[in-house]
Amino acid sequence: MAAELHVELVAADRSVWSGEATLVVARTTSGDIGVMPGHQPLLGVLESGPVTIRTSDGGTVVAAVHGGFISFADNKLSLLAEIAELSDEIDVQRAERALERAKSDADASAERRADVRLRAVANR
Amino acid sequence: MGAQLRVYKRRIRSVTATKKITKAMEMIAASRVVKAQRKVAASTPYATELTRAVTAVGTGSNTKHPLTTEAETATRSAVLLLTSDRGLAGAFNSSAIKAAEQLTARLEAEGKEVDTYIVGRRGLAHYNFRERKVVESWSGFTDEPTYADAKKVAGPLIEAIEKDTAEGGVDELHIVYTEFVSMMTQTAIDSRLLPLRLEEVAEETPKGEILPLYEFEPSAEDVLDALLPRYVESRIYNALLQSAASKHAATRRAMKSATDNAGDLITTLSRLANAARQAEITQEISEIVGGSAALADATAGSDK
Numbered sequence: 001m002a003a004e005l006h007v008e009l010v011a012a013d014r015s016v017w018s019g020e021a022t023l024v025v026a027r028t029t030s031g032d033i034g035v036m037p038g039h040q041p042l043l044g045v046l047e048s049g050p051v052t053i054r055t056s057d058g059g060t061v062v063a064a065v066h067g068g069f070i071s072f073a074d075n076k077l078s079l080l081a082e083i084a085e086l087s088d089e090i091d092v093q094r095a096e097r098a099l100e101r102a103k104s105d106a107d108a109s110a111e112r113r114a115d116v117r118l119r120a121v122a123n124r
Numbered sequence: 125m126g127a128q129l130r131v132y133k134r135r136i137r138s139v140t141a142t143k144k145i146t147k148a149m150e151m152i153a154a155s156r157v158v159k160a161q162r163k164v165a166a167s168t169p170y171a172t173e174l175t176r177a178v179t180a181v182g183t184g185s186n187t188k189h190p191l192t193t194e195a196e197t198a199t200r201s202a203v204l205l206l207t208s209d210r211g212l213a214g215a216f217n218s219s220a221i222k223a224a225e226q227l228t229a230r231l232e233a234e235g236k237e238v239d240t241y242i243v244g245r246r247g248l249a250h251y252n253f254r255e256r257k258v259v260e261s262w263s264g265f266t267d268e269p270t271y272a273d274a275k276k277v278a279g280p281l282i283e284a285i286e287k288d289t290a291e292g293g294v295d296e297l298h299i300v301y302t303e304f305v306s307m308m309t310q311t312a313i314d315s316r317l318l319p320l321r322l323e324e325v326a327e328e329t330p331k332g333e334i335l336p337l338y339e340f341e342p343s344a345e346d347v348l349d350a351l352l353p354r355y356v357e358s359r360i361y362n363a364l365l366q367s368a369a370s371k372h373a374a375t376r377r378a379m380k381s382a383t384d385n386a387g388d389l390i391t392t393l394s395r396l397a398n399a400a401r402q403a404e405i406t407q408e409i410s411e412i413v414g415g416s417a418a419l420a421d422a423t424a425g426s427d428k
């Protein structure tokens with residue numbers, strides 16, 4: 001088994017997911033970044049977007065992250081986000097409705113949030 | 125039934141009703157404390173990770189940022205006071221307000237102007253009644269604050285600190301809230317949120333841990349730019365949650381003593397009512413005995 005890194009995905013009001021993983025792909029402000037075990041210590045600003053975590057048992061966890069930070073040190077990776085949702089928790093219909101509503105209200109941030117949710121579901 | 129006895133009975137009934145209400149409020153508060161404590165615990169991972177990250181950037185780079193640099197002569201401070209929307213919580217609100225007033229006096233003695241920001245209707249009412257200036261106030265969420273509420277509160281404060289002092293900005297940000305120490309102890313404390321003292325933040329991270337040299341993505345300045353407002357929000361969120369938990373604990377305690385007092389009052393009143401009833405019976409008996417004796421005397425006299 002390849003080396004593993006410990007991932008903590010925490011939102012402001014709860015811990016969303018934690019476990020062992022072999023690869024984490026997230027989007028920072030300067031582009032997508034993939035973190036594997038043994039990466040050099042890193043602290044970055046995340047864009048809103050889906051985060052993909054390849055767990056050590058071969059599964060994939062996708063989460064929608066709305067702004068936040070990624071920090072990696074000592075084989076421990078923390079994803080901090082104000083709002084984070086696992087793709088399994090996202091209600092597709094509700095997100096689609098929210099997207100429609102946001103488009104008609106021209107609410108850019110709500111539209112972005114709904115869009116991120118839907119993208120996370122599409123990656124699942 | 126005698127008049128006095130009737131009065132006692134009526135008072136017992138009314139106190140019993142009050143006791144039922146305070147008992148219910150005590151139980152509601154007790155369940156809310158547990159919920160609020162759980163929320164404090166749930167927000168801890170985020171806060172600790174954020175603190176670690178802030179320490180890492182602060183100590184790992186020589187970046188200067190308005191939120192971390194002390195103004196040489198601070199002329200204006202913002203004070204954020206956290207109170208509750210509703211009373212019936214013992215000294216909860218008054219001690220928070222008192223702490224804020226002491227802090228304000230101290231800052232004014234240092235020659236700083238103080239801008240007051242208030243959360244909670246109680247604190248606002250106190251300041252409005254005394255016609256003191258409040259820059260901004262929020263209310264309606266003090267029982268169960270969410271992260272969005274914390275963001276709402278933090279927004280104008282961060283804006284004020286980023287503005288130049290000459291244009292109405294502030295140099296410092298203090299927060300006064302009630303720390304939840306335990307179910308029995310809650311203390312009103314004030315702390316300076318900004319400018320950040322990195323040494324203090326560093327103390328909060330576990331001892332003996334050596335912070336690695338981070339690579340910053342995209343750059344240390346940008347990371348710090350994004351990180352510090354989040355840090356302030358998370359600290360305000362934590363303070364709001366602690367304040368809510370403290371408020372519920374204070375309500376629980378106040379309602380518990382109200383219930384106890386009502387119980388005592390009922391005991392005293394029932395004793396008095398019993399004595400009044402007994403006195404009434406005694407009086408009736410002596411009236412009957414006296415009456416029959418007088419009657420007997422009268423009939424005995426007429427027989428002769």
